[in-house]
Amino acid sequence: MDADEFHLPRSRRANERLHAAIPGGAHTYAKGDDQYPEDLAPVISHGRGAHVWDVDGNRYVEYGSGLRSVSLGHAHPRVLEAVRRELDRGSNFVRPSLVEAEAAERFLATVPTAEMVKFAKNGSDATTAAVRLARAVTGRPRVAVCGDHPFFSVDDWFIGTTPMDAGIPATTTELTVAFPYGDLVATEELLSRYRGEIACLILEPTGHTEPPPRANGADPAPGYLAGLRELADRHGCVLVFDEMITGLRWSEAGAQGLYGVVPDLSTFGKALGNGFAVSALAGRRELMERGGLRHAHDRVFLLSTTHGAETHSLAAAMAVLTTYVEEGITARLHALGERLATGVREAAAGAGVGDHLVVRGRASNLVFATLDENRQPSQPYRTLFLRQLLAGGVLAPSFVVSSALTDADIDHTVDTVARACAVYRKALDADDPAPWTGGRPVRPVFRRRA
CATH class of the missing domain: 3.40.640.10 (Type I PLP-dependent aspartate aminotransferase-like (Major domain))
Incomplete structure (x- = not known):
């Protein structure tokens, strides 16, 4: 979907409800709607595996799930089974x-x-x-x-x-x-x-x-x-x-x-x-x-x-530790991250923005930097990039992977990144990302004034 045609009316109304009852509209500042393009902060309905759905009905491939906490994917069966065993026994x-x-x-x-x-x-x-x-x-x-x-x-x-x-x-x-x-x-x-x-x-x-x-x-x-x-x-x-x-x-x-x-x-x-x-x-x-x-x-x-x-959380932790050891999850996270990083770098280089959209970090914990025409960190360019990703069905404040991702998920992500990089190139050529940000730029979490 073209970013100009992508709208989230139900999420927008839900964000107003959140702000009316919760300072900042979220329980973690990194989840605040100021971290997303204006009026494009999805409010989540549910998630399964590496995907989440917002209240508007859109499905996304999700990265950085739960601020890096959901590394096995949402509703992981081994974790849920362990938790269910404890729920009926008191908490x-x-x-x-x-x-x-x-x-x-x-x-x-x-x-x-x-x-x-x-x-x-x-x-x-x-x-x-x-x-x-x-x-x-x-x-x-x-x-x-x-x-x-x-x-x-x-x-x-x-x-x-x-x-x-x-x-x-x-x-x-x-x-x-x-x-x-x-x-x-x-x-x-x-x-x-x-x-x-x-x-x-x-x-x-x-x-x-x-x-x-x-x-x-x-x-x-x-x-x-x-x-x-x-x-x-x-x-x-x-x-x-x-x-x-x-x-x-x-x-x-x-x-x-x-x-x-x-x-x-x-x-x-x-x-x-x-x-x-x-x-x-x-x-x-x-x-x-x-x-x-x-x-x-x-x-x-x-x-x-x-x-x-609390017993069901401790049961979850035991299931997570067992799953990591028995299924080689850490190695899988690294393999998925390497595949994603390679694809994103190739897409950025192909669009002529390889020096501006930069993937960094360990393969299991990838982040990206958005740099302007002078190769300086830029919130407007980050806004442009996030907006294009959201319209393409990718929710990615980072590129931190979960083990639930499939090769098809990563292929879809790389294709979406490639389309976003084409827009990024247009903004660099115009020396102005504003026409593609859709409103105010995203903001850093740690700042003195709201």
């Missing part, structure tokens, strides 16, 4: 259920670099628990975050460092400092500048799961993570790997399993539940037990969540 009790032990044991068998694990519902709770634990164990106040990673937590220690810092005391933000990914010298200088003050180094072990415009999302340089491990040990701070995105997508045991460097603590989520709400804080027994009952130290309020042990 939450006044004491732990055996499912909690089984889920923990399954997780630790899959991620053998960890010795204990505690489950929660969202990634922010897990990363904040890691920070609190590191502060308690070291007795130090400061947190060092990798400045190349766009998001660690909704909590004050991190969000206070972003442009959306309204309501967060400066005294809290001042305790968070940043280090650059891949630069051991700069990191050691930071640790020396705040000698004896930094409780932990927290980073995504790959550095760029959301590659910035000039990064390619490649593997870490040889020796970098091992060097970071040595720095943390020498300066007495805790090394924390945020594996919310890399967990399962890089290997079944996450990036730590792939690169062979063991952190003190790590956090998992997203793919862990295939859309069901579950996250995890894992790590060395010596540290994790500080949140338990079998130690002689001051108690750490580590994670204590009413719904962290």
